[in-house]
Amino acid sequence: MKKILVMLGTRPDAIKMAPVVDCLKRRDSFFDVKVCVTAQHREMIDQVIRFFSIQPDYDLNVMKINQTLFRSTSRILLRMKGVLEKERPDMVLVQGDTTTSFVSSLAAFYLNISIGHIEAGLRTQDKYQPFPEEINRRLTTHIADIHFAPTQIARKNLITEGIQESKIYVTGNTVVDALLMANKKIQDDSSIQNRLTSLFDYLRDDYKLILVTAHRRENFGQGIENICLALKDIIEKHSNVEIVYPVHLNPNVQEPVYRILGVTQNGEKTTDSSGRIHLIKPLSYESFIYLLNKSYLVMSDSGGLQEETPTLKKPLLLMRNCTERPEAIEAGTALLVGTDRDFILSEVSQLLSDKKKYNSMLTDRNPFGDGKAAEKIADSLLSYFNFK
Ligand code: UD1
Ligand code: UDP
Numbered sequence: 001m002k003k004i005l006v007m008l009g010t011r012p013d014a015i016k017m018a019p020v021v022d023c024l025k026r027r028d029s030f031f032d033v034k035v036c037v038t039a040q041h042r043e044m045i046d047q048v049i050r051f052f053s054i055q056p057d058y059d060l061n062v063m064k065i066n067q068t069l070f071r072s073t074s075r076i077l078l079r080m081k082g083v084l085e086k087e088r089p090d091m092v093l094v095q096g097d098t099t100t101s102f103v104s105s106l107a108a109f110y111l112n113i114s115i116g117h118i119e120a121g122l123r124t125q126d127k128y129q130p131f132p133e134e135i136n137r138r139l140t141t142h143i144a145d146i147h148f149a150p151t152q153i154a155r156k157n158l159i160t161e162g163i164q165e166s167k168i169y170v171t172g173n174t175v176v177d178a179l180l181m182a183n184k185k186i187q188d189d190s191s192i193q194n195r196l197t198s199l200f201d202y203l204r205d206d207y208k209l210i211l212v213t214a215h216r217r218e219n220f221g222q223g224i225e226n227i228c229l230a231l232k233d234i235i236e237k238h239s240n241v242e243i244v245y246p247v248h249l250n251p252n253v254q255e256p257v258y259r260i261l262g263v264t265q266n267g268e269k270t271t272d273s274s275g276r277i278h279l280i281k282p283l284s285y286e287s288f289i290y291l292l293n294k295s296y297l298v299m300s301d302s303g304g305l306q307e308e309t310p311t312l313k314k315p316l317l318l319m320r321n322c323t324e325r326p327e328a329i330e331a332g333t334a335l336l337v338g339t340d341r342d343f344i345l346s347e348v349s350q351l352l353s354d355k356k357k358y359n360s361m362l363t364d365r366n367p368f369g370d371g372k373a374a375e376k377i378a379d380s381l382l383s384y385f386n387f388k
Contacts, residue, residue, distance in 0.1 A: 172369020
């Protein structure tokens with residue numbers, strides 16, 4: 001038996017790790033799986049943990065409102081020492097590029113514990129975009145012992161940085177597994193469907209739904225403000241559109257979004273004066289996926305949405321200057337639009353009126369995988385530990 005400690009800190013960590021926890025737990029004659037939540041996010045990770053019925057063995061409860069990178073980094077590092085000394089796992093598994101992932105890897109390294117990195121090899125080659133995630137990824141790569149690259153491009157990035165080919169497994173991205181799991185759960189359960197239908201009973205069938213998320217640090221300030229102004233422009237110009245924006249709980253996002261688009265935040269939902277921009281609290285994963293299925297197009301600066309939208313065949317306008325997921329741009333499923341107000345309006349307007357352009361963004365093939373990434377990761381771990 002090998003003891004694997006799976007680390008979760010933020011909402012996307014939990015979504016992307018849920019299928020992995022599930023697959024490893026099903027191989028219980030080989031793996032003793034422990035789950036540690038740093039709770040770098042609190043409410044937003046709890047929503048995901050509940051949906052996937054994950055039972056954490058540790059909860060480090062580190063989150064503070066408006067935490068700095070210094071604070072979350074040091075709190076996670078110090079609290080991981082005790083967990084690692086107590087459990088002495090054979091491997092710590094981290095995913096992606098969050099503070100939790102990088103700092104847990106560092107803590108494991110300090111105690112000579114092996115590290116497996118899921119979603120390895122994503123790069124923009126710009127150390128400030130996304131900030132601080134690009135550096136979190138690079139540092140995690142050089143601490144990790146085994147690397148699960150979602151795509152061939154990610155694998156090549158790792159090889160370019162000197163990572164041995166034999167330590168890299170190309171698996172697809174586990175977010176596709178999570179999405180398919182969530183979709184199935186919704187389809188199979190009429191009580192979830194009824195709950196979701198009534199949750200969004202304010203949406204009108206005769207409007208095109210635009211789903212929006214934005215939370216990146218490099219967009220704080222002018223970027224987020226421009227995005228909000230562009231949303232106002234879209235609503236003014238297009239009378240057949242409504243927008244749902246689940247607003248990230250970071251105060252640096254909440255403040256400008258509610259100031260520019262809403263009245264004061266008062267409960268679950270705030271609708272602007274046009275009646276067509278709905279600002280809501282972050283959604284549980286199943287509610288978000290339900291809305292994603294209903295949407296006409298998506299506007300976001302998120303990492304995970306670049307991987308989810310091709311599966312559901314939804315065009316994504318990516319409100320960033322560059323991406324570590326060039327596969328989405330190459331496949332034509334995402335368009336890089338930055339945060340220029342006029343440019344965003346013009347691109348959205350084209351997608352609303354030009355059916356040919358819209359259809360050209362719908363592909364049958366998701367470059368991020370087929371929903372079997374977690375199985376591949378579990379199989380790779382079996383061979384890494386010489387079980388097969
Ligand atoms: C983090 C990740 C980012 C990821 C994002 C997903 C790092 C450096 N960044 O950024 O890669 O895209 O999560 O959403 O790890 N907050 C709450 N409740 C919550 C979650 C957040 O109140 O459940 C607020 C808190 O005030 C917190 C702030 O959001 O201090 C920022 O959270 P933090 O994890 O530091 O950064 P994110 O911007 O969420
Ligand atoms: N998501 C969610 N509820 C929301 C918004 C997003 O569950 O209100 C999911 C979404 O489906 C995706 C993930 O959260 O899987 C993306 O997380 P986020 O945008 O916070 O981080 P990133 O992917 O940019 O790191």
